[in-house]
Amino acid sequence: MVDGDTIAISGVIYRLHGIDAPEAGQKCNSSTGNAWNCGKEAISMLEGLVLGHTVECDDRGQDDYGRTIGVCKVGSQDLNAIMVETGHAWAFRKYSEDYGSLEDIAHQKHVGIWQAETETPWDFRAAKWAVAKQDAPDGCPIKGNISDNGHIYHAPWSPWYVRTKVSTKNGERWFCSEKEAVQAGWRAPYWGR
Structure with missing residues (x-):
């Protein structure tokens, strides 16, 4: 596992298209006022979605770091979408609006990163x-x-x-x-x- 928005499959590094997860060392604010390890939790969430499963990613080109940008799926489940829906990642609207509506719903529900005001x-x-x-x-x-x-x-x-x-x-x-x-x-x- 590389991080909460990047995975390695058979030697190829995939950067999940349209999302940006908290960094591994990043903490987020909670509804109780305490900080939680949102970066580590995002990694754990993505890891739980991919380990032991066949993951397929499309190829939308490469980013500046040589990673393949893609939408990754386990069966019909869009992993990029799940990360945003569950509040483990932001829709990376700077590059794509593909997951913007899912982010809006997660924000309204106050799940994950949306529990309280948190640094992107x-x-x-x-x-x-x-x-x-x-x-x-x-x-x-x-x-x-x-x-x-x-x-x-x-x-x-x-x-x-x-x-x-x-x-x-x-x-x-x-x-x-x-x-x-x-x-x-x-x-x-x-x-x-």
Whole structure:
């Protein structure tokens, strides 16, 4: 599992078309005033929908990071739609209105991310980026880390970002964009089980 709106199937990374889920390290506000781990819950929800099932995704082209954009289904179930309907993702209206009406219904029902006023993932990413960029070498805040799991990059919104150290003498490095990291052969961390 890559995250709440991205899955890997047979070596192909699919970015779910028309939705944007909370980031893995993101918390959302609840109706009781407490924060909850909406990013981890979105990952868990999508993981529950795909594990043990045959998933088929269409191909709507690639995004800037080389991921295939697609609508993914298990049988006749549209996973993109389910994530929005259950309040585990926003309709990514900047790119598509395909799930806008489902988002409106989830919002009216106050489910998931709609329990209380919550920061969108795009605003969450922008805020984390702005802070990390100030302290990063040459304003390039993505950390390229080498571990037993391979060459992995951590964007500022990763829950492991603060704990991740970059040792350039060991071949680790900084990147100015996710696209640059992917083109250099590094991958995003996988979440879930």
